[in-house]
Amino acid sequence: MSELEPWQWSDEIWQKKVNKVRAGRPLVPPEWPGGARAAVALSFDSDHETNELRDGGASIGRLSWGQYGVRRGIPRIKAALDKADIKATFFVPAVSALLHENEQRMLAAEGHEIAIHGWIHELNSILSYEDERDLMFRSADVLEKITGTRPVGLRTPSWDFSPHTLKIERELGLLYDSSLMADDDCYELLDEGEPTGIVELPVEWIRDDAVYFNMHRFHALRPYTPPDAVYDIFRREFDRAYQEGGLFLLTMHPHVIGYRSRIGILEALIEHIKDHEDVWFGTHAEVAEYVSNLGDE
């Protein structure tokens, strides 16, 4: 757009960038459903094989890693949720949903939410408006066809939110987005200053299992955080959300959290949260629905 260096920009240029998509009014209820003090929304990004396909790859090894999420990750997650009678949100790329239709149908039938997570986990910011729009609409259609329910929310793959994403979310008539980071608690998204009615359920790398564990054989990427340390970080995030009466939202991945040495993090966290009687567990759609009705009176 501009050949100028950032320090040469006119005020208009940096103002336009910053105001493109912005956090508007906070959506923090005085209390949560049932008089609860805090809300918990657990999400699982079922990337599965798209972890490899999205980069154009065909590595048998990396595809098998994706399949682990299906074979072992999802069943362990489901068992942990079932034991505590919690409904969660699964963000599923359309290709992943087409590869594992029964998984989506089973989860949806049990009351979990299936929401949009791109077509093949593509990066939105490198797409044209037309391509991004086409993929997002087709993704919504695929999920609706498989589960029988039209999705109401989107998490952009890799949280990569393009300059067109919000416009397309509005065209799709979505209730919420869960890809941005301007707060701990929900807020309304502003489109160049204009309130959109779309609820942001903010994410953070801190509250994401992948950053603590994911490694890549051919890159210099070797994080390894001990499970107890990850549990401790997540627990601190929840404890302060509880103190403040806010939202605790956690992003996990079946092929990351689903291992024998790691699923205990989720189980222990659920147990810790359940030790508090006045906590409400909602799907992302339920949270968005609840807070979007604030201030309407």
Ligand SMILES: [Zn+2]
């Ligand atoms: Zn993902």
